Structure formats: structure tokens, C-alpha cells
């Protein structure tokens with residue numbers, strides 16, 4: 299397969315993208331009603347030709363994470379022999395959601411990731427080192443790998459390697475691009491700094507940070523992002539992948555939000571009651587994926603809180619919708635003493651403190667209207683007050699800080715793939 303970025307709509311005018319999107323949505327509805335047992339039932343009273351405007355589309359029912367987790371077979375639209383890879387994501391019911399991918403789905407994923415990386419300036423001249431999990435059912439790591447191959451970059455898969463090995467890889471492979479989780483780069487930077495690694499001479503120009511947000515609600519880089527840029531003398535980009543959509547949203551060279559791929563996904567932002575929100579207002583990301591064969595979805599409630607970046611086209615020339623940083627999960631919104639706090643606010647405050655080696659935030663029910671929050675940090679006991687003050691200043695609410703150690707914090711996380719920073723033990727009313 300040859301990478302053909304001209305297949306993307308991202309440089310078309312906003313009007314052209316809107317017209318193509320409406321046609322794609324109509325075709326998508328026609329398709330899923332024919333092939334998907336779930337949508338045959340859920341959209342039984344809707345004809346694709348009735349969708350004459352975006353308003354018509356916005357009246358279609360949502361697809362909840364619970365429905366997908368409980369009835370995965372109803373969503374699968376291909377014969378078992380067409381599936382060439384299965385990936386998984388943490389399920390809303392505690393069970394992982396398995397997502398089947400066909401050969402075409404893998405090509406679509408590679409195309410999506412190649413577009414994303416290309417928008418950061420990565421080319422066939424680059425050498426990219428992947429420092430994240432390629433196993434454990436991960437779509438993201440596999441997608442980054444395929445996208446880099448499609449661009450033609452010389453790509454090495456190191457995995458979550460020991461820090462002394464990372465140093466050796468940097469010195470021998472001489473990567474120009476690193477891809478991994480921000481928390482991994484944070485610890486790697488500290489260890490390599492202690493070992494006298496010459497960051498500025500390393501030749502690394504770009505660090506692609508996956509899976510964790512590095513921006514605040516004002517789209518400013520947080521302390522960790524700034525520190526990574528300063529330490530490595532490289533540009534730090536944020537990318538965010540949704541397994542169920544087999545797509546990602548990545549910052550371009552302008553770094554003003556993650557570009558969506560209009561030919562692959564249609565994004566919406568809605569409030570708790572499912573009403574569309576204006577650009578700039580945070581709410582839940584809802585997305586419809588185009589061209590997915592294994593697991594096509596309509597108005598899928600991702601559970602992630604973000605917003606559409608307001609304003610005109612991006613200075614990079616792309617007219618695709620951009621979304622802001624992921625501020626948290628809908629299920630994670632903390633309600634305490636009459637106020638609501640996005641978990642990202644607390645995480646950004648903790649990330650700013652070099653003295654904290656690791657942390658986890660535990661959420662529990664207190665009573666019907668209040669959540670109990672405890673923040674476990676790996677830090678010196680003498681720092682409790684300093685950390686508590688810092689978090690209070692950022693969140694405008696005080697939370698208890700409990701001193702712990704790295705291994706205890708690790709054991710609180712459970713065993714899912716991501717570096718979990720929030721553990722939610724609250725009883726929830728699931729949304730279907």
C-alpha cells in the first residue's frame with residue numbers, strides 16, 4: 299500500500315468538508331442498517347434518505363459504551379474469516395471490549411496515523427523509536443507503527459524499555475522521533491539526566507506523547523510538557539487514540555488542538571443530556587466512524603470530556619475539526635462540596651511537582667452528592683503540606699494527600715494497560 303494523503307479531505311474548504319460529511323453520514327447509516335444486527339434494531343424507524351441535514355443526523359440515537367460492552371456480537375458486521383486482528387479496550391462494565399479488525403481496517407488505521415504523523419512534520423527522512431507497548435491487545439501502539447511504516451520512516455520498536463537500554467538505542471539508532479507515554483518520558487528524562495545523557499546533541503526533534511494529556515483547558519502546555527521540551531530541546535506533540543473508532547486525533551505543527559480526520563470520523567460534543575454544545579464548551583466526545591468494516595459505530599459516546607477548538611481554519615491549512623485536550627472521563631468528574639472538578643486539574647498540579655515520583659487518585663462514594671477523593675503520592679513525608687497547598691490552589695478545593703511508595707501505588711492501579719492515574723471505586727449508574 300502506498301500512502302496517498304490526497305485521499306484525505308483535511309485541506310478542502312469547510313463547506314466542501316460539510317457537504318462530503320453529510321453524504322458520508324447518509325451512506326454510513328444505509329450501510330450499518332444493512333449489515334449490523336445492533337443498528338438494524340436501533341435505527342429500524344429511520345431511513346438513510348431521511349437524513350437531509352446535520353440536524354436530521356443529530357436526532358439519531360446515541361450508542362453507549364455499555365451497549366457495546368454487553369452485546370459486542372450485535373455490533374460485529376463481518377464474517378469471522380475476514381477478521382485479521384483483534385484489539386481490546388477497557389470496558390465500561392469492567393470486561394474488555396474486543397474490537398475485530400479486517401485487512402482494510404488495518405489499512406484505514408495506518409492511513410489515519412500516517413496523516414497524523416505527517417501533520418507533525420514527520421517524513422520518510424525520519425527515524426522513529428516507539429517506546430510503548432505493542433502487545434496487550436493495544437490498537438494505539440500497533441497503529442503508530444503502521445502509520446510510520448506507511449510514511450516510510452525508519453521505525454524501531456523498543457517497547458517500554460529499561461532506561462539504560464533507551465539510552466543505548468538513542469545512541470546507536472539515533473532516532474529523530476520518539477513515541478511514548480508522557481509519564482514514561484518524565485521518568486526517562488530524570489534517569490538519563492542523572493546518567494549525563496546529552497539531550498541537546500541527541501538529534502531528537504519530535505516527541506509524540508500518547509495516551510495522557512499535556513495541555514490544560516486553555517490549551518497551554520502543562521509543566522510536564524514544558525519540561526520535556528526544555529530537557530530534550532524537541533517539539534512535544536500530543537496524540538489521542540480511541541480504540542473503538544480505530545482513529546486518533548493528533549496535533550499538527552501549529553499545536554492548537556488535535557486534528558480529526560473528516561473522511562474517517564465525525565465528532566460531536568454533547569452535554570449530559572445529549573444536547574450539542576457550542577465550540578469551546580467542554581462536554582462528552584461523541585463520534586461516528588466511517589469506513590470501519592469490523593465494528594462500525596454511529597454516535598458513539600466515548601466517555602471522554604473535551605471540546606471543539608473554536609475559531610477559523612488552522613494556520614497549517616487544514617480545515618478539519620480540532621478537539622482540545624482530554625479533560626477527563628465523564629465517569630470521573632469529581633463532585634465534592636457543591637463543586638465539580640475535572641481530574642485533569644488535579645493531575646496537572648501533581649505533574650508540576652518534581653518531588654512527586656508517582657501518584658494515584660482514588661475516588662469513592664461518600665454520600666449521594668459527594669465523592670471522597672484521596673491522593674496517594676510517592677514523595678517525602680515532609681512534603682505533604684506543600685503538595686496539599688499546591689493542589690488546593692489549582693483545584694480551589696482541598697483534598698487529603700497520603701504519602702505512599704511507588705510499589706503500593708502500582709498495586710492500587712490493577713493490571714490494565716495504561717498508566718492509570720485515577721482509580722474509581724464509586725458506584726455508578728451505567729448509561730446504555
Ligand SMILES: [Zn+2]
Pocket residue numbers: 550551552553557612613614615616
Ligand atoms: Zn493544524
